[in-house]
Amino acid sequence: MPSQYVSAPASTPSALGDAIERLTGGKLELPQFTPTTVATSLVAVVVTLLIAEQALWRSRKRHLPGKNFQIPVIGQFAESLNPTMEAYKRSWATPLASVSVFNIFIVIASTTDYARKILNSSSATEPCLVRSAKQILLPENWVFLNGKVHNEYRKGLNVLFTPKALEIYLRVQDQIYRKFFNSWLADSTPGFQPYQMKFRDLNMMTSLRVFCGSYISETGAQEISDKYWLITQALELVNFPFAFPGTKVWNACKAREVAVKHLSKAAADSKAAMKAGKEADCLLDAWVEQIIAGKVREYSDKEMALVLLSFIFASQDAMSSSITFAFQLLADHPAVLAKIREEQSRVRAGDLDSPMSLAWLEQMPYTNAVTKEVLRYRPPVIMVPYLAKKDFPINDEYTVPKGTMIIPSFWNSLHDPEVYPDPEDFIPERWMPGGANADGGDSKNWLVFGAGAHKCIGQNYVYMHMSAVIGSAAMLMDWEHERTPESDEIQIIATLFPKDGCRLKFSRREQQDL
Ligand code: HEM
Numbered sequence: 001m002p003s004q005y006v007s008a009p010a011s012t013p014s015a016l017g018d019a020i021e022r023l024t025g026g027k028l029e030l031p032q033f034t035p036t037t038v039a040t041s042l043v044a045v046v047v048t049l050l051i052a053e054q055a056l057w058r059s060r061k062r063h064l065p066g067k068n069f070q071i072p073v074i075g076q077f078a079e080s081l082n083p084t085m086e087a088y089k090r091s092w093a094t095p096l097a098s099v100s101v102f103n104i105f106i107v108i109a110s111t112t113d114y115a116r117k118i119l120n121s122s123s124a125t126e127p128c129l130v131r132s133a134k135q136i137l138l139p140e141n142w143v144f145l146n147g148k149v150h151n152e153y154r155k156g157l158n159v160l161f162t163p164k165a166l167e168i169y170l171r172v173q174d175q176i177y178r179k180f181f182n183s184w185l186a187d188s189t190p191g192f193q194p195y196q197m198k199f200r201d202l203n204m205m206t207s208l209r210v211f212c213g214s215y216i217s218e219t220g221a222q223e224i225s226d227k228y229w230l231i232t233q234a235l236e237l238v239n240f241p242f243a244f245p246g247t248k249v250w251n252a253c254k255a256r257e258v259a260v261k262h263l264s265k266a267a268a269d270s271k272a273a274m275k276a277g278k279e280a281d282c283l284l285d286a287w288v289e290q291i292i293a294g295k296v297r298e299y300s301d302k303e304m305a306l307v308l309l310s311f312i313f314a315s316q317d318a319m320s321s322s323i324t325f326a327f328q329l330l331a332d333h334p335a336v337l338a339k340i341r342e343e344q345s346r347v348r349a350g351d352l353d354s355p356m357s358l359a360w361l362e363q364m365p366y367t368n369a370v371t372k373e374v375l376r377y378r379p380p381v382i383m384v385p386y387l388a389k390k391d392f393p394i395n396d397e398y399t400v401p402k403g404t405m406i407i408p409s410f411w412n413s414l415h416d417p418e419v420y421p422d423p424e425d426f427i428p429e430r431w432m433p434g435g436a437n438a439d440g441g442d443s444k445n446w447l448v449f450g451a452g453a454h455k456c457i458g459q460n461y462v463y464m465h466m467s468a469v470i471g472s473a474a475m476l477m478d479w480e481h482e483r484t485p486e487s488d489e490i491q492i493i494a495t496l497f498p499k500d501g502c503r504l505k506f507s508r509r510e511q512q513d514l
Pocket residue numbers: 119127143154310311312314315318319322379380381384447448449450451452453454455456457458459461462
C-alpha cells in the first residue's frame with residue numbers, strides 16, 4: 001500500500017541547483033534588497049492600491065452625484081461622525097446621491113418613489129440597520145430575519161398590538177405619566193431646564209412598565225434606563241470597526257447584557273404568574289396569555305427578552321424625539337395647545353382622574369391630528385439603512401451594485417409641498433375636516449413608519465402613546481419654553497432633537513383653568 005506521505009527525493013536541491021546553473025550560465029544574480037528598493041516597492045504598492053480605491057469608487061458611483069475623489073481609506077468618515085441636518089439636506093437635494101465611508105459604498109435615495117421601491121423590494125434589498133446593531137442586539141434577534149421566516153415571526157407578534165392589548169398598555173402609561181408630571185412639578189430648581197433627557201426617562205419607564213409591568217424592580221428599571229444611553233450612542237451610521245473594550249459598541253454590548261438579564265427574568269416571572277391565574281396587566285402577560293391559549297407558539301425567556309429589546313431599541317430614541325418636539329411645539333403654539341385643552345375637557349367631561357381609554361382617544365381627532373403633525377413636521381426616523389443583496393436597478397440609468405448600503409430617506413416625502421402645503425409650518429389643522437390632508441389616510445408620502453415587510457410594528461402604540469401623553473399633560477400642567485437661538489436647530493443623535501435640549505418650565509394647572 002503506498003504511503004500517504006511521500007518524502008522529497010534527497011537529490012532535489014542539487015538537481016535544482018544544476019538546472020539553474022545551466023539556465024543562467026552559472027551567473028545567477030539575485031536582486032539587491034537595499035532600503036531604497038524596498039521603499040520604492042512599498043510606495044508603488046500603496047499608490048496602486050490608492051488608485052484602485054478611487055477607480056472602484058468611480059466605477060460604483062458612475063454618474064451619481066458625489067465627490068469626485070474620496071479621502072483614502074476613511075472616505076467621508078469624519079462627516080459621518082457629526083452628522084448635521086445641513087449636510088443631510090445637501091445629500092437630499094438630488095434624488096440619488098453617493099458617499100463612501102471606510103470603503104462602504106452608500107447610495108442615498110430621497111424621493112418617495114425611490115424610498116418605496118427600496119422598502120418594497122424584499123427580493124433585492126433587506127434592512128441592515130447600522131452595522132453595530134447586530135453586535136448590540138445579537139445576530140439571532142428576530143429583527144435580522146428576512147423573507148418568509150421574518151413574516152411568520154412577525155405574524156406571531158401582531159397579537160401584542162391588538163386593541164385589547166393596547167387598552168391594557170394605556171392604563172399602565174397613564175400611571176407613569178402622572179408620576180413623571182408630578183416629579184417635574186415638584187422640581188424647585190429656578191428657571192428653565194433642558195427636558196430632552198427627562199422625556200427620555202419618561203419614555204423608557206413607560207416602555208419598561210408597558211412591556212414588563214412590575215416584573216422589573218425600580219432599581220432594575222433604573223439600571224436599564226441609565227445604561228440604555230450607551231446603546232443609543234453606539235448607533236452611528238458607521239462605527240469604529242472593532243468592539244474593543246472602551247469603544248462605544250463594547251459599552252453598548254455590556255448595556256445589552258444587563259437589559260437582557262432583567263428582561264429574561266421578567267419573561268420567566270410573567271409565565272409563572274399567568275399560569276397561576278393572574279390577570280394580564282402588561283405586554284408580557286398579554287403575550288403569555290396568547291401562548292397559554294395556544295394562539296401563538298411557545299417562546300423561550302431569552303427569545304422574549306430579545307423581542308422586548310428590539311422594541312426598546314426601535315422605539316426609545318424615536319419616541320423620545322417625538323415627545324420632546326411635541327412639548328416644544330405646543331409651548332410655541334399656544335393656540336394649538338388651547339384647542340387640545342378644549343377637546344380634552346369636552347371628552348373627559350371634567351374627569352381628570354380616570355386613565356385615558358381607547359374610547360376617549362377615538363373622540364379626540366384634534367389631539368390625534370397634533371400627534372400626526374408632530375411626526376410629519378419632525379419625523380424622528382429620517383432614514384433607514386438597507387443593503388442591496390444583489391444588483392438592484394433603481395431606475396433605467398443606474399443599477400445599485402450588490403453589497404451597497406442603500407438608504408431611503410423620508411424628509412423630502414414628509415415635507416413635499418405638493419402633498420403638505422406650507423410643509424415647513426406646524427399646522428395640525430391640515431389633518432382635520434376641510435384641511436389639505438383631511439382624509440387622514442396614509443398617502444404614499446407618509447413614510448414616518450417606513451413601508452413594506454419591515455414597516456414599524458409599533459405604529460398604533462405610537463399614535464396612542466403620543467396622543468395620551470399630550471392630552472394628559474395639557475390637562476394637568478402649564479409649561480413655558482425658553483426659546484434660544486438653537487431651539488429651531490436640529491441635532492441628530494440617532495433621531496432628531498432640538499439643539500438646545502428643549503428648555504422648559506412646568507407649573508400645575510389650577511382647577512379653575514380646566
Ligand atoms: C415615533 C416612534 C416610532 C417611529 C417614528 C418608528 C419608525 C420606524 C421605522 C421607520 C421603521 C423601519 C421600517 C422599514 O424598514 O420600512 C421601524 C421599524 C420597527 N419599529 Fe418602529 N418606530 C417608532 C416606534 C416604535 C415602537 C414604539 C415600537 C415597539 C413597540 C417599534 C418597533 C419597531 C420594530 C420592531 C421595527 C422593525 C420591524 C421589522 O423589522 O419587521 N417602533 N420603526
